[in-house]
Amino acid sequence: MSSERDVEAELARAAELIETSEGRREQIERGRQRAVRGAQMAAAHTQQKKVGCHATRNDEHAGQSAVLLQCAADVKPQPVLWLWPDWLPVGKLTVLAGSAGTGKTTLALALAAVVTHGGQWPDVTGCGCCGQVLMWSSEDDPADTLVPRLxxxxxxxxxxHFVGSVxxxxxxxAPFDPARDxxxxxxxxxRMDxxxxxIxxxxxxxxxxxxxxxxxxxxDLQPLVDLAARHGCAVIGISHFSKGSKGNAPVERVIGSQAFGALARMVLVTAKEEGTERRILARAKSNIAPDDGGFAYALERVEVQAGIRANVVIWGERIxxxxxxILGDVEQDAGQDSERSERDExxxxxxxxxxxxxxxxxxIQADARGAGLAWRTIERAKRELGADARKPSGSSGWWWALSEQDRQGRHQEEQDRQTDSGGGLGGAWRSSAPAMVYDPPLSSDFDQDRQDRHVNGSGGLRPQDDDEVEDSV
Known part of the structure; x- marks a missing residue:
């Protein structure tokens, strides 16, 4: 805990910075940061004295550890602070993960460059709080890689500033070791401003x-989380995707334990489009901002000095x-092309x-089986269509329905097709069930008859329990 002398020194330094600023915004900001740290240190020192007071108040518990409780009414609500609004939070850990070759380090350095000069983010919002950037890297050399990219x-x-030796x-x-130092x-x-x-x-x-x-x-990750909170510093931890994880939930693809994604307040992921130079940055997880959307980007090789070339990020459209x-669209290979074709079907x-x-x-399950379509593919198609899933009052199971807009559009296509062909059956797929409405629900006799016909016929589907169907909705 900080002593009263440390608090006084911090506040004195803050006052000195502001008094000698001569209107310079950057120095005023450093003074403000010093003042905030001084206030935090004072609060911690006061809390320490309170603990000592409570400990000596009861001789029976004197000298023992004590659990401190904080009343919610005493907590002053504060907004989440951002370097990049809704993308890079201040005082919190952000994990940036992706496959090899997506340019994760170059991307992180592009964000760092914006912080150093207060420029614009990919969404054209401004960075209103420029400042110092620290980086530790065990994979790239500062002289021939990191500085040229910056x-x-x-x-x-x-x-x-690069974190080097201790x-x-x-x-x-001794080399700096994040796990120890x-x-x-x-x-x-x-000790710095x-x-x-x-990074x-x-x-x-x-x-x-x-x-x-x-x-x-x-x-082991908690000290990094604590460092971010203590100094009001945004932290980007760069990671990789696990091998063979393509198609899994993006947060689950981060190498190592899922605790990496759980401790991070923001998880950003990168991917490269097969056969092109197009790459994407996407939000995979956030509990303090939207958790979707992304930006396209490419890496371009440029000359920064005579004989020195480096990669730089060129930002593209919003996604x-x-x-x-987003990852599924850019990572598809030949097998995934076939899967997407099945999904369209x-x-x-x-x-x-x-x-x-x-x-x-x-x-729907019975007809899908008869058509040779996997139920997982049907579920994905349902999500993409935005079809509704409901359980009407009095019904024994779930029903699916198109949105009104999609249904009207489909009817118009049917009419156009029949007009052009002079009649006939419109549409490649048609259920053997008659048109139905939610109320009244399908009778149990008809339900059983329909199931029996599909089970006994070719390509039938074993009837499922209601709980199984409900789980698949």
């Missing part, structure tokens, strides 16, 4: 234990949708089947 991104190099008490130098880094940040952004590449290096064990990850859908199947109104899920 130069290509237009960074103010005077505001970027000077021991005996004068010897984060407390020393925290002390160093406190603060840092706006810290740890890779964040896996902060784990001294088993990176696949949740308890080890939570224990809508979930991270899983499944969407046509559902449009035709539901064109005349709602249909029970059990019947």
């Amino acid at each position: 130069m290509a991104a237009g960074a103010d190099l005077s505001k970027v 000077a021991k008490a005996d004068g010897e130098l 984060l407390p020393l880094l925290s002390e160093r940040i406190a 603060g840092a706006r952004l810290l 740890v590449d890779p964040v896996l290096s902060a784990i001294g234990g088993d990176a696949h064990r949740a308890n080890d990850v939570r224990r 809508e949708g979930s991270a899983r859908d 499944a969407k046509d199947f559902l449009r035709s089947l539901l064109a005349d109104g709602p249909v029970p899920v059990k019947m």
Whole structure:
């Protein structure tokens, strides 16, 4: 805990910075940060004295540890602060993960460059709080890789500092180890005028234990989370996707324990489009902002000095949708092309089947099996169509229905097709069930008859229990 002398020194330094600023915005901001830290230290010191007071108030518990309670009424609500609004939170851990070759480090340096000079983010919002950037990297050399990339991104190099060695008490130098030396880094940040952004590449290096064990990850990553909160510093931890994880939920693809994604307040993911240079950055998880959407980008090789070339990020269009859908669009290979073709077929199947109104899920399953379509593909097609799933009052199971707009559009297509062909059956897929409405629900006799015909006929589907159907909705 900080002493009263430390608090006084911090506040005195803040006052000195502001008094000598001569209107310079950057120095005033540093003074403000010093004042905030002084206030935080004072609050911590006051809390420490309160604990001591409570401990001595009862002789029976004197000298023992005590649990402190904080009343919600005493907590002053505060807004989440952002470097990049809704993308890069201040004082919190952000994980940036992706497959090899997507340019994750170059991307992080592009964001760092914006922080150093207060430029614009990919969505053209401005960075109103420029400042110092710290970076530790075990994978790239500052001289031939990191600094050239910063130069290509237009960074103010005077505001970027690489975390290098640790000077021991005996004068010897040792390599910085994030799993061991984060407390020393925290002390160093406190002695400088603060840092706006810290990049740890890779964040896996902060784990001294088993990176696949949740308890080890939570224990070893907590000092990094605490550092971010203590200094009001945004932290980007760079990571990779696990091999063979394509198609899984993006947060679950981050290598190591799922605790990486759980501790991070924001998880950003990257991917590269097969056969092109187009890449994407997407929000995969956030509990403090929207958790969807993304941006396209490409890497361009530029010359920063005579004989020195480096990659730089060129931002593209904004992308809508979930991270899983965005990644699925750009990572598809030949097998996935076939899967998407099946999904398109499944969407046509559902449009035709539901064109005349709602249909029970059990019947949709039976017809899908008869058409040779996997139920998982049907479920994806349903989500893409935005079809409704409801359980009408008095019904024994769930029903699916197209939105009114899709249903009207389908009817118009049917009429146009019949007009052109002079009649006939419209649509490639058609349920053997008659058109139905929600009320009254399908009678039990007809329901059983329909199921029997599909089970006994070719391509039948085993009837499921209501609980199984409900789980699949």
